[in-house]
Amino acid sequence: MSTEDRVSALEERVAGLEDALQQSEGATSGTQSAAPAQSPDADAFWALEGLRARTADPGAVMMVGSVEIPAGGEVRWQMGAGADELFSSDFADRAESLSALAHPARLRILQRLMTDAQTVQDLAGTGEFGTSGQIYHHLRQLTSAGWLRAAGGGRYEVPAARVVPLLTILLGVDR
Secondary structure, eight states: OOHHHHHHHHHHHHHHHHHHHHHHHHHHTTOOOSSOTTOTTTTTTHHHHHHHHHOOTTOEEEEEEEEEOTTSOEEEEEEEEEHHHHHHSOGGGGHHHHHTTOSHHHHHHHHHHHHTOOBHHHHHTTSTTOSHHHHHHHHHHHHHTTSOEEEETTEEEOOHHHHHHHHHHHHHHHO
16 A cells, blocks of 8 residues: 555545544534434444445454543544554564553553552552552553553553553453
8 A cells, every 4th residue: 555545544534533523522512413423323333334445355453442531531542454464463472562461450450540540559558459569560561561651750650542452452352
């Protein structure tokens, strides 16, 4: 795919997102209608059909989300890749990043940092994560894999670019 084709595809995606945003703003800005413009039941596969319309065979995969984080802030994020690009990559290259998530305490730490905790002291206060040494061990694993970052002043946060991928992984596991 040439650079011009990629830019054109991105422009189409942005236009589609802008249209969807305008429709959702219209539905919540006081305009009256008999039914919501885009309820999940109205067109269950709207995202899939939009992706298919913008890609060629052998297809593509996309993660997209607009999330208000309970601890504060909003994340709007998307990422996509062609199926051929993904199938030709080495899946094992992702093992370290995924293995950092493969511990119940680490998943719970990520959850707490997005909902009601900011510091090791906040995490240690509940007693659910063990000693501060154990907490720091988990924080190091998550930070080195990019799932967390130090925010200064002893605070930790999930980077915006990791919120939607994390929630997408959780959603995928549930299905």
